[in-house]
Amino acid sequence: MSILVLAEHHDGQLAEATAHVVAAAQQIGGDIDVLVAGENVGTIAEAAARLDGVTKVRVADHAVYAHQLAEPLGGLLVSLADDYSHVLAAASTTGKNVMPRLAALKDVSQISEIIAVESADTFKRPIYAGNAIATVQSEDALKVITVRATAFDAVGEGADAGVEAVDTVVDNALSSFVGEQLAQSDRPELGAAKVVISGGRGMGNGENFKLLEGVADKLGAAIGASRAAVDAGFVPNDMQVGQTGKIVAPELYIAVGISGAIQHLAGMKDSRVIVAINKDEEAPIFQVADYGLVANLFEALPELEQKL
Amino acid sequence: MKVLVALKRVIDYNVKIRVKPDHSDVDLTNVKMAMNPFCEIAVEEAVRLKEAGVATEVVAVTVGPKAAQEQLRTALALGADRAIHVDTSVQTDAPVESLAAAKLLAKVVDAEQPGLTILGKQAIDSDNNQVGQMLAALTGRPQGTFASEVVVDGGTGEERLKVTREIDGGLQTVALPLPAIVTTDLRLNEPRYAKLPDIMKAKKKPLDTQTPDELGVSVSSGLKRIRVEPPAERQGGVKVGSVDELVDKLKNEAQAL
Ligand SMILES: Cc1cc2nc3c(=O)[nH]c(=O)nc-3n(C[C@H](O)[C@H](O)[C@H](O)COP(=O)(O)OP(=O)(O)OC[C@H]3O[C@@H](n4cnc5c(N)ncnc54)[C@H](O)[C@@H]3O)c2cc1C
Numbered sequence A: 001m002s003i004l005v006l007a008e009h010h011d012g013q014l015a016e017a018t019a020h021v022v023a024a025a026q027q028i029g030g031d032i033d034v035l036v037a038g039e040n041v042g043t044i045a046e047a048a049a050r051l052d053g054v055t056k057v058r059v060a061d062h063a064v065y066a067h068q069l070a071e072p073l074g075g076l077l078v079s080l081a082d083d084y085s086h087v088l089a090a091a092s093t094t095g096k097n098v099m100p101r102l103a104a105l106k107d108v109s110q111i112s113e114i115i116a117v118e119s120a121d122t123f124k125r126p127i128y129a130g131n132a133i134a135t136v137q138s139e140d141a142l143k144v145i146t147v148r149a150t151a152f153d154a155v156g157e158g159a160d161a162g163v164e165a166v167d168t169v170v171d172n173a174l175s176s177f178v179g180e181q182l183a184q185s186d187r188p189e190l191g192a193a194k195v196v197i198s199g200g201r202g203m204g205n206g207e208n209f210k211l212l213e214g215v216a217d218k219l220g221a222a223i224g225a226s227r228a229a230v231d232a233g234f235v236p237n238d239m240q241v242g243q244t245g246k247i248v249a250p251e252l253y254i255a256v257g258i259s260g261a262i263q264h265l266a267g268m269k270d271s272r273v274i275v276a277i278n279k280d281e282e283a284p285i286f287q288v289a290d291y292g293l294v295a296n297l298f299e300a301l302p303e304l305e306q307k308l
Numbered sequence B: 001m002k003v004l005v006a007l008k009r010v011i012d013y014n015v016k017i018r019v020k021p022d023h024s025d026v027d028l029t030n031v032k033m034a035m036n037p038f039c040e041i042a043v044e045e046a047v048r049l050k051e052a053g054v055a056t057e058v059v060a061v062t063v064g065p066k067a068a069q070e071q072l073r074t075a076l077a078l079g080a081d082r083a084i085h086v087d088t089s090v091q092t093d094a095p096v097e098s099l100a101a102a103k104l105l106a107k108v109v110d111a112e113q114p115g116l117t118i119l120g121k122q123a124i125d126s127d128n129n130q131v132g133q134m135l136a137a138l139t140g141r142p143q144g145t146f147a148s149e150v151v152v153d154g155g156t157g158e159e160r161l162k163v164t165r166e167i168d169g170g171l172q173t174v175a176l177p178l179p180a181i182v183t184t185d186l187r188l189n190e191p192r193y194a195k196l197p198d199i200m201k202a203k204k205k206p207l208d209t210q211t212p213d214e215l216g217v218s219v220s221s222g223l224k225r226i227r228v229e230p231p232a233e234r235q236g237g238v239k240v241g242s243v244d245e246l247v248d249k250l251k252n253e254a255q256a257l
């Protein structure tokens, strides 16, 4: 068996998620190649070559791959897929955007967002917002898979895999990049943070998220939000945790002014320790919280910041 | 421009699901069904394009059992002009996999030639997030997924679409020539509710049925669901009486600080 892992990268850096996807590939077993596609991605390829378990890094360095647009990236994957039994990517917005194209063009099903590898053809994945776990078996010759990064421990670094260029350039007359607005933050990335503190509609407004920042500074935490907080315009969309936002599984998750709708729980209930601060003692969030504090967040947060 | 909207009948998003005791699937007997929330957003976007004079006709399509016609009627009540039901019950009782749905939708796109096709980004039953991308690949049309804003930019003759996409790091905007495929994210719009007179009128709007056989597509899949289980239950914990107690427990009991 041989597996191709599509590397995830942002801002010239290999993203943490890649090491988690390689871990899933190791559980499947076989040679593991990593594909780094982008423009000026030499240092990213070097970082990928250091990941334990990687056999070889293949680099497609060309302007057409610059913004990870689905059409050229999908075409590139299609051109390489015949060498492999499995192609894996993180269940990130990039992986989700491109992998179904590969699957469709190869006439195979895609297995979305796996959380466990049972064997080379059998996987577990959450369905219905994580309220059920399906075990699925693929009879397709090529397995196209996206991986929930938080469900696999990252591989270490220390390898020294070979790096080779892929010259294929897939013309893209279909889509073009116009621009992007990326969130700037000194805090850890939501998906990778050891501690996450999230605010919901109970925060009242965006200004009040400062109360969370005070606590987050003390804990080195990333800040997240419920969809209601995002919809109300308190904070930008990239902070949304949940079924249709980001999936997090930190050591400690603190939910503040969040009621605990199943769509929110889907994104955080695999956290090791969950704390809920809510003034309504009936709030469903308390059913999953290891420690629940029934309190007004406007009093509890400043006190928490001070006592940490 | 004709706009095609693909929608799926799924369990209502408020329902708490149960796994069948034999672990074969989720129990859907007597469970409230509804249009997938992302598809409601897709219908709303199409209807708004018609109201803005950009779309000339809105066609709703679903792939599924007979009962899915209910959701097509909802789309008609919300403002779609006509509907197409691809009835899969002739081939199977099981829900169709995303790839089969995409292949059937590709046939409908071929026949209807819409300028724009709008889908939800994800069905909340399978949580697959695949069909729009697969449809784009199969039809050779450009894709703008996870859209939070769609602007049809007429300008100088050549019509194109500007799609703002919700990506992990923030927002990305892409330009797509038409015809194109778009999938909706939650913030694209807030869907309206159907009014009673519109629900009555919808009963008279045309609803055409086709079968996978007529379209020349087999709905069989290489992916088998072999077991469905409830997730590991999380034990609810304790309530703490004060911030002091919380900090103490996090430090000494949970070792989380
Ligand atoms: C298709 C679909 C997908 C969705 N995806 C997601 C998703 O990915 N993520 C997500 O989060 N949601 C998602 N939702 C929305 C979800 O259903 C809920 O509406 C949302 O999570 C509610 O957010 P909330 O808990 O912040 O708000 P609310 O439910 O309004 O809860 C606010 C809470 O704050 C508490 N509160 C208020 N004031 C105070 C105070 N002063 N001190 C302490 N507590 C206070 C209240 O007691 C209440 O419990 C989705 C919905 C749909 C239909």
Ligand SMILES: Nc1ncnc2c1ncn2[C@@H]1O[C@H](COP(=O)(O)O)[C@@H](O)[C@H]1O
Residues within 6 Å of the ligand: B006, B007, B008, B036, B038, B039, B042, B061, B062, B063, B064, B096, B098, B101, B118, B119, B120, B121, B122, B123, B124, B126, B127, B128, B129, B130, B131, B132
């Ligand atoms: N059976 C179906 N019939 C029509 N549209 C579908 C069907 N399944 C999925 N779709 C469309 O594809 C979107 C994404 O679904 P999925 O990829 O299955 O998560 C949905 O929101 C629908 O717009």
